[in-house]
Amino acid sequence: LLCFGCWTSFGQRSRVGLAKVDTHELATMRGSAASTSQVELLGVQREERGFSQSVLPPKKPKREGQQDSAWETHKWKLRNQKLYSWRPILKERYALPLFLLVGLVFVPLGAVLVIFAESGPRFEEVVVKYTDCNSTIDPTISCREFINEADNLNKGLHCECVVEFEIAQDMDRNVMLYYGLTNYNQNHQKYMNSVDQNQLRGNDIQSPRDSCAPFTTAEDANQNLSLPIAPCGAIANSLFNDTFQLKFIARTNGSEVSVPIPLNRTGIAWRVFSDVEFRNPPGNGSLESRFAGTTKPPGWHKYVWELDPENPDNNGFQNEDLIVWMKPAVVDTFKKPHRRIQYDQIPFLKNLPSDTGLLKGTYELHVNYSYPVGDDQDKFIILGRSGAAGGFNSFLGTMYCVTGSLSLFTCLLMFLLHLKYSTTARRKELGGELRFTYNAEQLNLN
Numbered sequence: 205l206l207c208f209g210c211w212t213s214f215g216q217r218s219r220v221g222l223a224k225v226d227t228h229e230l231a232t233m234r235g236s237a238a239s240t241s242q243v244e245l246l247g248v249q250r251e252e253r254g255f256s257q258s259v260l261p262p263k264k265p266k267r268e269g270q271q272d273s274a275w276e277t278h279k280w281k282l283r284n285q286k287l288y289s290w291r292p293i294l295k296e297r298y299a300l301p302l303f304l305l306v307g308l309v310f311v312p313l314g315a316v317l318v319i320f321a322e323s324g325p326r327f328e329e330v331v332v333k334y335t336d337c338n339s340t341i342d343p344t345i346s347c348r349e350f351i352n353e354a355d356n357l358n359k360g361l362h363c364e365c366v367v368e369f370e371i372a373q374d375m376d377r378n379v380m381l382y383y384g385l386t387n388y389n390q391n392h393q394k395y396m397n398s399v400d401q402n403q404l405r406g407n408d409i410q411s412p413r414d415s416c417a418p419f420t421t422a423e424d425a426n427q428n429l430s431l432p433i434a435p436c437g438a439i440a441n442s443l444f445n446d447t448f449q450l451k452f453i454a455r456t457n458g459s460e461v462s463v464p465i466p467l468n469r470t471g472i473a474w475r476v477f478s479d480v481e482f483r484n485p486p487g488n489g490s491l492e493s494r495f496a497g498t499t500k501p502p503g504w505h506k507y508v509w510e511l512d513p514e515n516p517d518n519n520g521f522q523n524e525d526l527i528v529w530m531k532p533a534v535v536d537t538f539k540k541p542h543r544r545i546q547y548d549q550i551p552f553l554k555n556l557p558s559d560t561g562l563l564k565g566t567y568e569l570h571v572n573y574s575y576p577v578g579d580d581q582d583k584f585i586i587l588g589r590s591g592a593a594g595g596f597n598s599f600l601g602t603m604y605c606v607t608g609s610l611s612l613f614t615c616l617l618m619f620l621l622h623l624k625y626s627t628t629a630r631r632k633e634l635g636g637e638l639r640f641t642y643n644a645e646q647l648n649l650n
Contacts, residue, residue, distance in 0.1 A: 296622045300615055307612035314604025321598040329588035330371055331384075334571050335581070337365035347573040360505035363573040368453075368566065371587070375561040377547050378589040381467060383444060384539035386582040390439075390532035398438035399530065404521050406483040410497050412436035424499040434498035434508055435521065435530075441501040443529050448543070448585060449570035452563070454552065462568065465550060467543035469512055473524040482527050484520040491520050539586050562587065 339345045347363035350356055390396070400413045409432070412420045416436035424431045433440075450465040485494040491509040500507045511526065512518040528540050545562070547553055553560055569585060577583055 296618060296626070300618055300622070303611045303615035303618065307608045307615060310604045310608030310611065314601045314606075314608060317601030317604060318598045319601075321601060329586050330369065331584055331586050332367055332369045332569055333582055333584040334365065334367045334569065334573075335577065335583045337367050337571060337573070340364050340366060347571070348577065351573060351576045357576055360574075365571050365573055367569045367571065369569065370566055371562060371564045373564050375587070376559055376589070377545075377561040379561050379587055380472075380541060380545060380589065381448065381450070381543040382539040382586040382588060383446065383448075383542045384537070384584045384586055385444075385577070386537045386584075387578075387580050388533075388538070389536045390538070391534050391536070395438050396532050399440070400436050401481070404435060404482050404530070406485045406521065409434050409485055409495065419501060422499050422502050427499075431497060431499040433501050434495055435501070435526070439530055439532065440526070441503040443501075443504065443526060444540075444575055445504075446575045446583065447572040450545075451568045451570065452552070453566040453568060455566075463550070463552060465562075465567075466546040468546050469515060469543065470518055470524055471544045472541040473527040477527050477531075478522050478524065482521045482530075484522055491516070495520070539588075542585070 336346050336348055339347055339350060341364070345363075347365050350361075350363045397415050398417075398419065400416050403409050403412055412432050412434075413436075414420070416433070416438075419433055419438055419441045420436050421430050422433050423429070448467070450467065452463045452465060454461045454463055484491060487494040492507070495507070495509055498508075508521065508523075508526075509519050511520075511523040518524060525542075528542075533540070547561060552563070575583070
């Protein structure tokens with residue numbers, strides 16, 4: 205920004221006298237057949253005075269009645285840089301308002317985002333890592349090792365484990381369940397491009413685009429045919445498929461009672477995605493019949509119309525778990541919404557204030573472990589809430605404030621440089637009109 209501002213302010217000086225150059229001597233030279241050395245000397249002197257435009261040689265003389273061909277005219281213009289072109293010159297009267305506008309917009313916007321990120325009741329999120337939890341069937345076996353075995357993964361087997369954790373303080377009813385992954389690069393260019401948005405809108409589901417390769421067709425086990433994949437691409441093929449059950453351990457009279465916390469599969473995706481960007485194929489038949497002629501991705505163990513066995517409306521391309529996953533994260537450690545807690549169906553909250561959520565105490569996380577991860581990756585669930593502007597992260601607002609402040613500083617610096625080095629200021633310093641002339645004596649024209 206600083207370099208651009210300096211160039212805008214100082215760059216005008218090199219063109220100050222271009223329109224006011226006294227060309228009488230040049231015309232006299234051409235009229236009196238000045239020598240080539242004189243013309244070259246004139247060009248050198250102009251360059252020393254700050255001009256980059258050299259004196260152009262005259263056209264080649266023609267015989268009487270001879271006309272220039274189109275190619276000759278074009279060639280002469282090309283060699284002498286006379287072709288028509290658009291050269292925008294950002295003068296100070298355009299650059300200063302631009303930087304001022306950016307600063308005036310970005311600084312208030314960043315301040316609002318920071319205020320929203322810091323507003324509302326704050327509490328520590330509860331993060332529970334379950335990557336290396338042990339199987340409930342065989343506690344000596346880690347679920348990570350069990351799932352990463354090729355045979356178990358190909359057969360669609362899963363591992364069940366239980367993780368106990370504590371909530372130190374009561375939470376409000378805005379808390380929901382998230383899942384998170386570390387060292388998972390969803391922002392890789394090829395991974396992000398491996399999707400067919402037209403197919404996800406319910407159009408041409410049997411003709412996936414080439415960007416989905418190699419996840420465009422697959423062998424269907426039921427029909428023994430190679431069919432188009434729906435949904436195609438690497439993003440859909442790697443769909444997160446771990447499921448959870450949350451239970452509260454209530455201790456009364458020396459005994460423990462496990463109370464299930466009901467979770468809702470819907471309400472985790474934006475309506476604009478489920479209503480516009482993700483649509484099931486049109487038709488009046490069942491969802492399975494509308495997806496006829498397609499098969500599931502190789503990494504799935506159920507078809508797209510079977511993703512939610514409890515809610516028929518939450519299936520196909522409009523399944524909210526699928527919608528959330530199909531929006532890639534921008535960083536390698538991220539969290540995504542997974543389930544909403546149905547507080548109105550929790551029995552021990554009925555006699556408590558309406559804004560009371562999860563109570564402090566001991567909880568159990570029952571994991572249906574199905575998603576494989578590498579040795580340098582971790583999986584975790586988060587009990588947290590979002591603010592008015594999304595998550596409680598002020599980084600975006602801070603960057604807006606910094607960018608706006610730099611723009612305002614650049615605008616001020618350019619304005620000061622303009623006052624000191626502008627054409628008007630130079631005229632005042634010289635005491636009159638700023639004008640360049642040639643010294644005819646040095647050119648030996650007299």
